[in-house]
Amino acid sequence: MIDGWDTIMDKKANIPVPEPVRRDAVPKRSAAFKEHADTWLENNVHRFDPSLGEIPEKREIRRKAFTEAALYLHVAEMQGDVTTPQLKELLVSRTNDESFYSLLVRTPTELNKIGYPLVYLAEIDELDRDAQRVLNDVLEWPETWATSLPPSRQLDLWHICRMYGYTDHPLDFRRLLDQGNVNRYLSPARVGQNDAFGLTHELLYYHNLGSGSDKFPDEPLAYDYPSVLQGLLLRFIAEGHTDLVAELLLCGVLQRQLPPGFVRFVLGWILDHVDDDGYLSFPVDSPEKLKRFVGYDPADWQNQNETWRCYYHPTIVGGLLARALTDAWPELDTEANRRPIDYRSQAENLVKLGDVFALFANYSLEQGATYLRELSETPVVEEYGDVVAHAVRFLETQRRSDGTFGCWTDEQRLFTSKHESNTEADFREELLQPVSETCESAIEAVRSDLDGAIDDGPELA
DSSP, rough: GGGGGSSOOOOOGGGOOOOOOOOGGHHHHHHHHHHHHHHHHTTTTGGGGOOOOOOOOHHHHHHHHHHHHHHHHHHHHHTOOOOOOOHHHHHHHHSSSSHHHHHHHHGGGHHHHHHHHHHHHHHTTTOOOOHHHHHHHHOOOGGGGGSSSSSHHHHHHHHHHHHHHHOSSSOOHHHHHHSTTTTSSSTTTTTTTHHHHEEHHHHHHHGGTTOOOOOOSSSOOOEEEEEHHHHHHHHHHHHHHHHHHHHHHHHHHHTOOOOOOHHHHHHHHHHBBOOSSOOOOOOSSSSHHHHHHHHGGGGGGGGGHHHHHHHHHHHHHHHHHHHHHHHHHHTTOSSSOOOOOOOOTHHHHHHHHHHHHHHOOOOOOHOOOOHHTTTTTTTHHSSSHHHHHHHHHHHHHHHHSSBBBBOOOOHHHHHHHHTOEEEEEHHIIIHHHHHHHHHHHHHHHHHGGTTTOOSSSSSOO
């Protein structure tokens, strides 16, 4: 098996099968989730302090967390539901401290990192006059609007300006979206983590993270690929990425582009990873995997600091999701966007479809194709054919002109160099041909089930 060259574990045995949340329990369990998140954030309020005198890398982390806390409180204020008074007190105190807001004077191009706490306080009329003067000055400086900033950074700035009500800026939201991912057909089998986050941020900024502010639109953003959103949710459930799953689900809820049963399925998986202390954790089994998720080495932090650093962001996102669901569920549950499937009995197959995308993303073609073939003639393929079609499209892009599947340049060189008797013909017969047969049989097994189910993306041949 060519997949033997990979170090990928057989995920099928390691992914817990979610128990979908009951329809009538969604508001109650979402509200409880929000309360748990708020309590944990409040209990860890001192760790959000951007003035703690540590090494520069840790200061940057605390400043980032401080900014995200400001966004969380902004949404809570818009909903009239601030239940973290100590966190709010910290935001008011530190933001109005010259040592914080003067950072903008030093580096105006970091408005997207430092500006949110100031804008939040300005909205609730808690920003001191000197701090507001600095914010207004920096908004007028040409350096703040450097055209060399990447579109994602410019989108941050657009969002800050929209929150603040500042219109005299050179940013065009539609143009920024044209340069982003929201107008692109992304393959759940190929897209990377960063691009998936890029998509969520575009959608979340448009909706102002679900705040309900009258400065932002009420109607969903025109987004033509809801099956991509659903495929990405299944993919990152398979990879255990609670942070990204929560962001994607929040986007789907705000966009009204997820079947209500699917929302209950994903929410059940997320709630399975809420720690007894209230934070949303990653279901990881090694420090290295955790390092890939959070982008730093957990060994650099100790004890409760490490727990806070790992989980403050997913917990903030989870709290935003819980707020959005509590408010939106009555409307969501009456949506016509329904798929007649028993999510409880089909949960294992939905997880397996996520495995297909995760395995393909790691170029484990044979194992992914095996799982895809096993899904044939199941209700998942019948009702989620537009999502399954992404896996078929990916496999078809891997078909070579001679009918075999995959690019195995390095694997073939390793095989032929391992022993002088190993030939290219041996590689083809022993490794390439079995993979290709599995891929072809998977396509054939599900193709008939997909007839009429494809509503987006390039047509299948």
